[in-house]
Amino acid sequence: MYKGKVVLAYSGGLDTSVAIKWLMDQGYDVVTFTADVGQVVDLEACKERALLTGACNAYVMDLKEEFVQDYVWPALKANAMYQGTYPLTSALSRPLISKYLAKIAEIEGAVAVAHGCTGKGQDQVRIEVCTKALKPDLKMMAPVRDWHFSRDEEIDYAKEHGIPITVTKKSPYSIDDNLWGRAIECGPLEDPWTEPPSDAFTLTVDPWKAPDGAEYIEITFEEGIPAALNGEEMDGVSLIAKLNQIAGKYGVGRIDMIEDRLVGFKSREVYECPAPVVLLQAKKALEKMTLSKDVIAAKADLELKYAELAYVGYWFSPLREALDAFFNQVQKVVNGVVRVRLYKGQSVVVGLKSPNSLYAKDLATYSAGDAFDHSSAVGFINIWGLPVVTWKQVHDPKNGGCESEVTLSKETVKSQV
Structure with a gap:
């Protein structure tokens, strides 16, 4: 029929x-x-x-x-990584x-x-x-x-x-792959004690077979999106494909995890994602330089929520769309170049520069040229600690418990001697 x-x-x-x-x-x-x-x-x-x-x-x-x-x-703007x-x-x-x-x-x-x-x-x-x-x-x-x-x-x-x-x-093996990476399941991978066999991977070489020398790459970000690789401007598809090739040659991007599945049980999941691993690592480092402390803290919680929404099939939800607006706003200042070292299965950020950098060398340096006002430290400490000091004075009149703590410390020292 x-x-x-x-x-x-x-x-x-x-x-x-x-x-x-x-x-x-x-x-x-x-x-x-x-x-x-x-x-x-x-x-x-x-x-x-x-x-x-x-x-x-x-x-x-x-x-x-x-x-x-x-x-x-x-x-990527959301640094979305499930769990x-x-x-x-x-x-x-x-x-x-x-x-x-x-x-x-x-x-x-x-x-x-x-x-x-x-x-x-x-x-x-x-x-x-x-x-x-x-x-x-x-x-x-x-x-x-x-x-x-x-x-x-x-x-x-x-x-x-x-x-x-x-x-x-x-x-x-059951394989699902796309430009952003490759998921590998079934066969020997179902035993969490078994190391993933080399034949499960195609995007990445075994790290011990990677070149003996390191390779340095530079990724240029514009508003949180990679726009150039090693100074060469590329469209997104080409950049990801090229980075997959470069990082994969060094064995970078293998993920082996116990994952909490949406359907209620844990599973062993193996992925190889050379470009995502490098790009996420690089952009997070650039965000540390260009975003304020409170934005970074607030963003961290929303990143987890964004990843969860994508993972559970809520991509077309109003919350995901609202979070996009937040991340788009935040990423406007995430501009700059990140230098990454690739070597034997590892990618390490080794250099950062940005026109929107909040890092001021004259404030951070301990050498000549230090512009930090050291005399303001005493007043800052007094004001910063005022809530704790006030609490202890009100609830513990005997010097906030300091005397007993010092005595105990001295007795402990004597017993050790």
Whole structure:
């Protein structure tokens, strides 16, 4: 029985490849949508695979520039890292994919959209929440989630139905990648005691195999956004791609963490994100030079909230949009150049300069030229300590407990002697 069209978010991987056949068996015409967000994949081959598997139409769209401008850069301004570690490589692409799922569904007159997420995945939440926020009347379908197949069973199903796939039982990794990084799951990585095998990584070399000499790079930021690399102005897509290549050569950007998933359990997550790791580190250092103490403190709390909103699928929420306004304002003074040293898996900020620097050498120096008024220190200390001193005087008339503390200290010293 024919049920209409469904638009499938199609990566060309195992889950979405078998999903085409499953949806067809349920009575749907399948339209696939593949977003080019910088992943390492032959997009034309992906389109051909979708049509060969049975899709009635296949969209492949280059969204790299939109991905960077509307998703990656806002997240970078917010220093968005889930649980302070994960730079949201996959999470940032989901609202963009959802946006175009809704658009294509409207163009095709589809009654539903589908994805290849499992019931344990968090992308199911992100895609469904974001898509329904934009087009509430769409039905949501998740073949792999409803099917309850293991990955080995999916591989067997694909072979049985002649579905072309690249994954094998010997190489069982589940990969999601884009310009902002790469997420690696499954296989030996599911054991937190097991060191990630070298064959799990493609963007970064093993640090012990990296060049023996260090490389220095300079990143120019304009209002919190990288605008040039080593003095060469670049668009966002090109800069990230180039930095991935340079930092990856030195083994920089590997992340191995125990992550609290949105769906309620902890999982071992492995990522490689050369450019995000370097850019976030560099910009945070520049912020220390250009932002005031109170702004930095307030921003730290909001950064965590921003990352959480992106992680849990609330990208199109009013709170995320309001936070964008705050970060855009704050980043207006985050201008300058950051010098970074890359060596054997590490990136270290070794130099900073900014036209908006709040660092004044004549105040900070201990050498000749010191402009700090040392005579003001006594008065400052008296005023600064006044609340504590007053409290102790009111609540402890016997010199605020100082006498007993001094006596105890002397007795302790005598006993030690």
